[in-house]
Amino acid sequence: MAALTEEQSMLKDQASAWATEQAPVQKFREMRDSGAAEGFTPATWESMVDMGWTGILIPEAYGGSDLGYLTFGVVLEQLGRQLTASPLFASALVGASAVILGGSDGQKQQLLPKVVDGSEILTLAVDDGPRHAPAAIAMKAERTGDGFSLSGTKHFVVEGMTATTLIVAARTGGASGSMDGLSLFLVPGDAPGLSRARLATVDSRGYANVTFDGVSVGADALLGEADQGGVLLDAVLDRARAGLGAEMLGTAAQAFDMTLEYLKTREQFGRVIGSFQALGHRAAGLFTQMELARSCAEAALQAIDADTDDVAQMCSLSKARVGDFLHEMSNQLIQIHGGIGMTDEFDAGFYLKRARVLEALYGNQAFHRDRYARLLGF
């Protein structure tokens, strides 16, 4: 852990205790087995709101505590460990970031206090297709007299079934392939012409493909300036990626701990399997990767808090580097558990399935390596 402030340490302990006692993987399993369309347990979400986590990023003037991204990351890491499902990330981190960075005073007044009290669930609707490619957005927002008309489909929208307001990236100018000419819109979830198709995904959470069939919004729905949304979108996505870095780190760290425990207890050939050097070295390698990944995850969050000029680089570094570790760790979690790792009754499968979704969200490792190289000028 980074050298945490006292407040951050307390929050970490609170989140860790709450997640393991109140929202452990077992709860997630029950939710999955019930087939809940939301993809989370409403009572779990309410507790998070009560604990004030929805306000971590939000300025005090709008009812939040303004503690910053590293603090949010501390909480997300603990939730990632238990695979605790909720709209916290989509709404209080991604959505809130968009409104804080791009919103007018009026938009902030209208939305942020409701993000804090949980009565609004925000989400970002970005990709037109199955692969993350913000520059490739083709979905149009046509200008109509006093507003815009949106048509197209957004794929794999996080918390797409429960979001009350969607932040939609659409093209008001420029051509697909460029970040220029994009605009962001605040679209109410009950707008006429908006429909959601639930996606049953491998990680059992609440995603939807959301279709906009001539959805009309007023000029006041515009978040930031028209045609200039690319810069804002990039900034919001980077905050999302840094948040995912923290969550992925938690998920992978838990997978590591489960694996290490098994290495120390499972016996074959008359000795614990962790005494076989092949496995001892694998564990040492994974631990080394985990330490390196942690540094990247924390540095990205700290860069955002300090508003350094390498935020984009650091966020891509975090997403790619933690993603690589989570990928390997989730595979080794299964492998080192042997047959038991393949059973649904054991939790390993939940981690593996969640891992691949987290890796893909807002750009997989390949996306971020390419972006990192581009940012470094090659």
Place this chain on the structure above:
Amino acid sequence: MHMSDDLNAFREEARQWIGENFPESLKGKGIGMEESGEDLGADLDRWRERLAARGWGAPTWPVEYGGGGLSQSQARAINQELVAAGAFNHIPMITGMGITMVGPTLLDYGTDDQKARHLPGIASGEIRWCLGLSEPNAGSDLASLSTKAVDAGDHFVLNGQKIWTSGANISQWCGAVVRTDPNKPKRDGISFVMLPMDQEGVETRPIRLIAGASPFCETFFNDAIAEKRDLLGPLNEGWTVVKRLLQHERQSQTGSGMASSGAKPTPIQELAKGYVGTDADGALADADLRTRITRHLMDAKAHGLTIARITAEAKGNVEVSAAASILKNSATIVAQTKAELTLELMGAQGLGWEGEAFTDQELGTVREWLGGKAMSIYGGSFEVQNNIISKNILGLPETTQKG
């Protein structure tokens, strides 16, 4: 608050002192381990004297032993200011194992007399030390060493062979592990002695390595003499001393050490663009190489961030940390991968051995690539570090047979 104000003032002072004292002619230069110790230019020697007078050759050592009496954070600040000025502290390099390993171990286990006799010469950069640990049949399993030391009153008489002794032929002193009681279990009969290299009973023979001529030697002790007052730590408890020494060694190989060169290398991606070219988008023309360079740059960044994080978590006190094994392996991967990629991006120009057809940089890359293979062998091999991580950090059972 106060602390960082003080540190900023110190940093300012350091910057000014470097500006006034670092010879302009040395700016951006560096010295390689091979050339060092011999043929130092007059400016280099003057710079050494100035660093030494200030105690900055070994900034964290006590002032009474020639150090600077400074904190880790102050030492880091000096280092950063040296780098920023294109300057360097070459004393660690020209003292062989003196600053990084022998000195810190002397501070931990030495008597006042030993510290007073040995530390100042190291801190001033005048005495070079080598280490006689490995033997032909005692490498990773160092405790199986067989060089013998027999008690002869006020001194020991040493007989046996050491190997891979870095800089043995150019060092004035040697720290050696020797067997003082052959009847005890192997780790219990070992002692750590210090002896001058300039004596009849010591013979060194340089070994030619894959990177060419080298200062790595076979060292033969034929009735070599080590004074009793130069026994470091108690008799037959040398294993404890050498374990600490090896911890200091790992620490020095984590990539967090002092600036040893003022040269600013061209970033590998820029070098690659020069040799490989770019496509219409400005991306490196070889997509596969581009991905691998990106992975390497991310690894390097992650490594640097990890050093910074561990330092911050330890509140500046990372003398000997459990993380050293992790950092040593990570530093090794970063350095070896960088060398491989640099060689590859140069194409045929990265395959030269000597001659006019190749630039100095190209030839240097080749030698560095070859020399760098040692990183995962010395200081506890890559595999041995993984043994340490799995046993000491992760608490897994011993994977190596006890002996």
